[in-house]
Amino acid sequence: MSSGSPITILSFEDARHLVEQHASQIRARGTETVELLAGAGRVLAEAVLADRDIPPFARSTRDGYAVRAADLFELPARRNVIGEIKAGESLERIPSRVSSGQAVAIMTGAPVPDGADAVVMVEYTARDGDWVEITKGVAAGDNIVPRGAEARQGAVLLDRGLRLNDVGVALAASAGKTKLAVYQRPRVALLTTGDEIVEIGGTPGPTQIRNSNSYSLAVQIQEAGGEAVLLPIAPDEPKALRELIALGLQSDLLLMTGGVSMGRYDLVEPVLAEMQAEFFFTGAKIQPGRPVVFGRCAQRYFFGLPGNPISTMVTFELFARPMLEALAGQAARKLMFLHARLKKEIRIKTGLKRFLPAILAGEFEDCGVELVRWQGSGDIAATARANCYIVIPDDREHIAAGEWVAVMMR
Ligand code: AMP
Ligand code: MG
Secondary structure (H helix, E strand, C coil), X not given: CCCCCCCCEECHHHHHHHHHHHHCCCCCCCEEEEECHHHCCCEECCCEECCCCECCCCEECCCEEEECHHHXXXXXXXXXXXXXXXCCCCHHHCCCCCCCCEEEEECCCCECCXXXXXXXXXXXXXXECCEEEECCCCCCCCCXXXXXXXXXXXXXXXXXXXXXXXXXXXXXXXXXXCEEEEECCCEEEEEEECCCEECCCCCCCCCCEECCHHHHHHHHHHHCCCEEEECCCECCCHHHHHHHHHHHCCCCEEEEECCCCCCCCCCHHHHHHHCCCEEEECEECEECCCCCEEEEECCEXXXXXXXXXXXXXXXXXXXXXXXXXXXXXXXXXXXXXXXXXXXXXXXXXXXXEEEEEEEEEEXXXXXXXXXXXXCCCCCHHHHHXXXXXXXXXXXXXXXXXXXXEEEEEC
16 A cells, blocks of 8 residues: 655654644533532633632731831830730621730731731740730731732632642632533544554464553543543554544544554555545654654544554653643643753764653752663663653764753653
């Protein structure tokens, strides 16, 4: 079978940007309502607004004494203690006014009474009956968060398109949201190809291997907010492959693994071309994952991910994830790498951007990264020992120990 698809091999950055461009035009699926805690990891389909000012009253951030700051020009200062305010104090029990010469004992989280404009920490005071001696001055505003300083009533606390984490859930809780509107999870069809691949429950023949890609991808999909739909393994035969691709195109996104290299039995591209697919790229200058394919067929996006297990994992991370996140309703975000010091030098050929399995180790501010020894992009065992990838620019032949390198965490 001859390939009907044009060959377009892009730089890593161009390929990534092209995916981002398509992702920005995607619409999420419908919405559903979930309990607050079930919203963790989900994408907000509505903005969460402040139902009142935050904080709802001028809040003391310390245990101490509420005073008028301008009063404390001479130290130590003796002040008459006219009351005590604990957190949650009822309004009637709060002194209506703090005047010159007075102080009010106040606890963390309690409302600051009118007239007071600062809180002296209890550590700088000595109590003596109805009197307190203050040994340290304060500026107006010290140890007080003014009413509405964190958010005004009606302000947007959490934007639509945000994927909720612990902080997001806490903020929604503070605004009294017991339920949240979130986007439905996109369904991602997984189609693995190859006559040598058998299902994990089966017994592989002497030249066969078990399907691992569908499982790594299912985990990555779940983690990115999608739902994996595993299709049967496609043989290296056009008719069966075509039928399974057609089935996969009924999901929101189709991911295929294997069959995208230049081999005689790499049939994914020719079959898709026959099905009138558009191809946006058919390769990227990266390693692992060079033969990665991105396109659209029957109004569905698809990726052909190279079959080598680490190529599959890396190309999902680099290209499929932003598309999946967009389908999940998540706001676009750029891919960012961290930096770490290289522990052992790297020598490599130029021409491809590399994402090589590595171990970041150390403690606190003192850590470094080094490559794991591996047998290439089929080596799942070596990659299982890694916790990141070192990202090597395509023009670097040698990176010395001690240099800073970009790192993509896994
Ligand atoms: P391909 O991209 O089809 O040329 O496959 C590249 C390599 O990845 C071959 O060694 C395949 O056996 C292997 N491979 C392909 N699909 C899978 C899979 N689902 N699980 C594990 N290995 C795979
Ligand atoms: Mg194959």
